[in-house]
Amino acid sequence: MLGLGLRQLPPEHYGFAKIVGHAQNAPSAITQSQCKPEAGYEPENLREAMSAVIEVRNLAKKFDKATAVEDISFTIEKGEFVGLLGQNGAGKSTTIQILLGLITPTSGDVRIFGYSPWKERVKVLERSNFSSAYVAMPPNLQVRENLEVFARLYGVRNRSRKIDELLSLFAVDHLARKMTGALSSGESTRVNLCKALLNDPELLLLDEPTASLDPDIADKVRGLLRQIQKERGLTVVYTSHNMTDVEELCHRVLFLHRGRIIAQGTPGEIVENLGESSLEEVFIAIARDTLKVAPGPSSVPGTAPDVAQASTSARNDGESKSEDASVEISGRPGREKEELC
Amino acid sequence: MLTVRPDRVAGLCYRYYLVLSRSSFRVMDIVFWPVMDLLVWGFVSNYFSSLGGSAPQAVTFLVGGIIFFNVLYRAQQSISVSFLEDLWSRNLLSIFVSPITVAEFVSATYVVGVAQALAVTLIMSVMAAFLYAFNMLSLSWYLIPLFVNLLVMGWWLGLGTTALILRYGYQAEALAWAVPFLLQPICAVFYPVSVLPAWLQSVAWFVPATHVFEGMRHILSGGNQCAVYLIKASLLNVLYWVATTIFFGAMINRARERGSLAKIVT
DSSP, X not given: OXXXXXXXXXXXXXXXXXXXXXXXXXXXXXXXXXXXXXTXXXXXXXXXXXOEEEEEEEEEEEETTEEEEEEEEEXXXXXXXXXXXXXXXXXXXXXXXXXXXXSOOSEEEEEETTBOTTTSHHHHHTTXXXXXXXXXXXXXXXXXXXXXXXXXXXXXXXXXXXXXXXXXXXXXXXXXXXXXXXXXXXXXXXXXXXXXTTTOOSEEEEESTTTTOOHHHHHHHHHHHHHHHHHHTOEEEEEOSOHHHHHHHOSEEEXXXXXXXXXXXXXXXXXXXXXXXXXHHHHXXXXXXXXXXXXXXXXXTTOOOSHHHHHHHHHHHTSSOOSSOOOEEOOOTTOOOOOOO | OOOXXXXXXXXXXXXXXHXXXXXXXXXXXXXXXXXXXXXXXXXXXXXXXXXXXXXXXXXXXXXXXXXXXXXXXXXHHHHHHHHHHHHHTTOHHHHHTTTOOHHHHHHHHHHXXXXXXXXXXXXXXXXXXHHHOOOGGGGGGGHHHHHHHHHHHHHHHHHHHHHHHHHHGGGGTTHHHHHHHHHXXXXXXXXXXXXXXXXXXXXXXXXXXXXXXXXXXXXXXXXXXXXXXXXXXXXXXXXXXXXXXXXXXXXXXXXXXXXXHHHHHO
16 A cells, blocks of 8 residues: 555655656667577577566576575566565575576576576676675775776766766765765665666666665665666566565565475465465465465466566556466475575 | 676776775785885895895895785785675675676786786885895896786786685685795795705795796896796796686686575675
8 A cells, every 4th residue: 555655656755856867768678689699599589589588497506405496487577576585595595696697506597688697697787787785885985986986897878977867866966975884774775776777777686675774764765666667667676575665566576485486476466365464474474384375286386477467467557466467376385405595 | 707898897997996095004005014024124134244144145135035025915915805805895796796707807906916016016116225225127127027927926826815715715815815925935035946945946946936036036146047037937827827717717617506606795
């Protein structure tokens, strides 16, 4: 409900400036030239035909004898805001790190914009960005200097104008000359988000961006993220332990448990289908293996449901809930392996 | 991995410049210890000379040795300590998830190493000229290949040290400072190789810096046949540089496979 209310408010309500001049710059689609493949890597016509931003197929990651991710598959399409949920050790960090090219999988395949994130990482990372509450920038540099450095690393043109624009957007322009190490958590989060948008990414990976923020700032950040995502058609993958974040922002949620996707769908549908009263209750029930509705048989283990249908209708509505969206519930309660990362 | 775009390398170098210029302690670390080394060793050798020993060139050899050793040390430190500083400031993840290739990351640290080594050499040379009447330019054109060989050795030592930190994590960070000093007694910085025990001499000749320091002493004592030392040092450096580059690449891949890259940078 809070999410619906906020969506109807103008951006200024969140305490941030209105976005100017970005939507028209944002790529409207993944074009053929953008998806130009490496020779011999994949059939040309297959890559051209792909519209998904992220395609994960039968992904598995084992560390020695422990399994962190086991046979997960999902597709994330352009413009989707997808939450990756699960308790600590569920496999979401490993999945994000594989998407970022920091970890190579044991088996399975990942394609981002049609490219492998570890074999063709530069092509992926030029069009993506990442922000986390747990990542910092050199503390003894001014905010503006740090952003200037990252703008250079991402090859941003008109760096100064771009930085001004983002600082203003996140209402942190007054911090431009402040040392990064002297920022509060809320300020630091917003500066990190400025960094994450420097290259006008098509894909944004956010790892608990509202962690350690007070409710007011967290609300402002959520409002702004929703606004930016909508105006730019950004694809966002979002991890959080804050279910308010997820319910407000995400078109779709992937619930991970012991390395497997055990439920996916819109937040409302997951709550309804699992017979709980809120997403937080679902989270707790999954963590404690006390779901009221037993995990049903999976159509094909690890296979995503009709994601395109779910996401398209979610986007068309501009709402988190979609009546057309399907929910898959699957799982292996007896599985005892824990992930390492 | 081998793609190197100059603009991105320049971006990283700009960051190192900013970080360094904002940290008076780091600047002091780079300048303070070499200057202290120079003062202590220079005055000690002055003292020994005043005792009327049979080594009139002791000051020259020791001062030349300490200046050249700092070239190696600075080049090595610029790579391994820069890596550690990024780790400590939790900034490495932002770098590794930006479109920076490993080759660009390493290249930037090489450039920083050159800048630091040049700055330290300049400062120490000027001080040595005033305090001990030591003229670095007396090495004539040999100064350049001697300097370059020590620089390259510092690079591959730094790369190797960083690879070990990637492999063993924070517990290996002391290596960033220890490795050059582990080699110092072997590579005959302050004395001729002939001083070492026979078995250690055999080991010493496999270290490029040994040839550089022997070559330096040869020139400073009036010789002009330094080419053999330079050729041997260069060949060894190329060999070790290639080997440590392969080792570093293997450790990066291993860290990606085992998840330790993600662990160490977050």
